[in-house]
Amino acid sequence: MDGLDPVGEYARDAFGIPYLYPYQRLVIANVLDAIEADADNGPVNQVVILPTGAGKSLCFQLPAALCPGPTLVVYPLLGLMADQAARLAAVGVTATVLKGGMTIPERESAFRDIGSGKARVIISNPETVGVPRVLELLKHASVFHFVVDEAHCVAEWGDGFRPAYLRLGDAIRSIAPRIVTAFTATASPPILARVSELLFTDRPYLLVSGAPDRPNIRYEVRPALSMRRALLTAVSGMPRPAIVFAPSRPGVQILAEDLRASIPGIDARFYHAGLEKAEKTTIETWFMSSRDGVLCSTCAYGLGMDKANIRTVIHFGPPSSVEAYLQESGRAGRDGNQAFAVMLRKATPGDFRAGSVTATPAQSSGVVASSADARKAIAQSRARIMEAYATGDYGCRRRFLLKGLGYDDADAVSCSSCDDCEGFAMRTAPGSREIASLARIHARRFTAREAASFLICEPGSPARRHRGALVGWNRDEVEEGIATAASIGLIRVRTRQPWKGRIASARITRTRARTPTQSGKTSSSSISSVDAAGASFAFFGSLKERLSRRRSSPRQGSAT
The missing domain is CATH 3.40.50.300 (P-loop containing nucleotide triphosphate hydrolases)
Incomplete structure (x- = not known):
């Protein structure tokens, strides 16, 4: 030298x-x-x-x-x-x-x-x-x-x-x-x-x-009435190898099992910190060499794992912070080639309100008190910023994430690709129009189960307008979509006789939701809070029940 x-x-x-x-x-x-x-x-x-x-x-x-x-x-x-x-x-x-x-x-x-x-x-x-x-x-x-x-x-x-x-x-x-x-x-x-x-x-x-931007990653957010259908659609349509991040250990196992049961020929496995060391090693080795595998994982997979050719990272609901999201989505495209970061999130009432207010990712002053309460307030503020990314109307995804990191030159960054800058941002969840129309046109006619049969055109459902509007969905996905639509006020499920249990249209009043501010408190905006783990609880429960009915859960090592 x-x-x-x-x-x-x-x-x-x-x-x-x-x-x-x-x-x-x-x-x-x-x-x-x-x-x-x-x-x-x-x-x-x-x-x-x-x-x-x-x-x-x-x-x-x-x-x-x-x-x-x-x-x-x-x-x-x-x-x-x-x-x-x-x-x-x-x-x-x-x-x-x-x-x-x-x-x-x-x-x-x-x-x-x-x-x-x-x-x-x-x-x-x-x-x-x-x-x-x-x-x-x-x-x-x-x-x-x-x-x-x-x-x-x-x-x-x-x-x-x-x-x-x-x-x-x-x-x-x-x-x-x-x-x-x-x-x-x-x-x-x-x-x-x-x-x-x-x-x-x-x-x-x-x-x-260094500049935290990863220009080869395309960012996208997809609202969903049926998280299961949104995931199957994303995994089927996006390039692989892919990682699906979800918040819980049982959740990632259920997602992997459902992907294997629903997509012919897919090699999908799960990973979390609770696996035995030998099984972790087996999964890590498999995924490192896989050219088309899908790994469903908690945040336990990712830190320092250097698989260069991951093409897609999907988040099954928002993570806890912008830092966590960029860490995990940054696993994609480490070879410098085009990659994709897709966030799936539950639909919110704000998706259906006109004139939504712009969200801005505010940062705290950087002064951190030593008390546990102060640290908890900061964690909550960071989570609200991530919720704003998932549900807000703010323009460029890339600039929002960079601002969320406190990057001073975020506004000067030229967005190479995100769904909003390309003009393809999904503002409302698939199935929203069909379910809302059915509830309006056929008010008080169907229970949720009957509506699901009608929308997927099952034999025996009445020949009426909108029959078969969601052909291609399955019953569980439509029922999940109807439940979500009712929970956010898009439709109503009547609770009194003589129409108890039947769905009807609902008028969504224009209200103000909450957005993080400089102090870590909240102020008015059109963004609704989304708790990813809580929102997915019912989904995982129903999916686990359906999988157990279909067949006993296979060992993941048997997937091909």
Whole structure:
């Protein structure tokens, strides 16, 4: 490496990387510059925000062999740890994994590698780093670079089910590295403030941020009266491989089973954190090599999983935040080719009101109080921003998401593709017109079940206007659509005799719903709140019952 660009030459020779992006060079330079920094001033802190697929891992992999001490990398998931160890071994960088459940020989071997300085990279997770014996070992290992990957988990999980994240700051101060780097693909100002509070104790940090836009991803939102039909339509019509994200473990299993039962020849499987390790490995291996598979998953799949050719990511209801949505939708198109992000959401009353008010993704000031109430208010505000994305009338999807991240230049971004900018945004759910017309023209004539038979033109249904208007749907989908239409006030189901149980038209009055504001409270707009998990509860219940009637649930490994 005697040329003018030794770092670039090392990237080519050791990692097979033909060139480094400017932001990668900047992050690597900050790490190497810390060698000469005054240790008495405490560690150099930096936050690196780069979109998925932008090469964040190389920013700490490459300098690991050049730094005077080992690099400690903290990951949120065991799958990421194993994947990173394999990648480092492939390029000749010695890595040691510290995790729970190791045998005594495995643990002692790892301790020897760390104590002797053989391990250039130490891979672990928050819980293991906090174990007293491990922490004591790391204190004497002369760790040079402390890396927190997927750093948004510090804020999103630390205050919930992963309290070990809250203690990472204490571990950093105990280990005393020369530089600390927090990597993430998405972080709004409140998330950045919380990460800084927990990791850096609000000390200054360097910020390296690339444009969070993924121009090769097309964004789309589809309202639905029948979420089941919306999913089958999306999976049937969108390119694969595909991921379907849903909020619950039982939900993803039910969705995978229904896809296999409903779409001939489809290879659909499910994934969540509750699977046994062997089954997780089997599913991960299958999906990594699959060219047309569909994986139904909770948020457990995605972080750091580097499958480049995912063509479509479908969300079965809005996730908890813009950060979560961009993290998960960003799994698509990592090869740079055209990809699609489709959100399915329940229809709302606001879909049928004229003159809806524009929604704006407001951000908090970034000042985060330490109280649990303040953090809860921020989480609720972030969820409302995501609801506004799902249900609002605001124009470009891409710019809305970027504004939701606090990206200052969002208005200057040229949208390469989203359903609104292309003029194809779906304003009302499929089946809405047909169900509303039936309720108006045949008021008090049909029960929901009779209406479903009539709309799909089942034998024996009366020959009247609108018979067969939803041919192609099945009975369960129409009944789900009718139930949703009644719940949002599009139609009525009479509750008193003599018309009890029969459907009729309903006049939707123009009211004001609520939208997030600067303070995290709400103000009037035409957007209605959507609780994705709650809205899907009845769907999953009825679908599970129908699947059990059809046949006993097959083992997912038997899918072809």
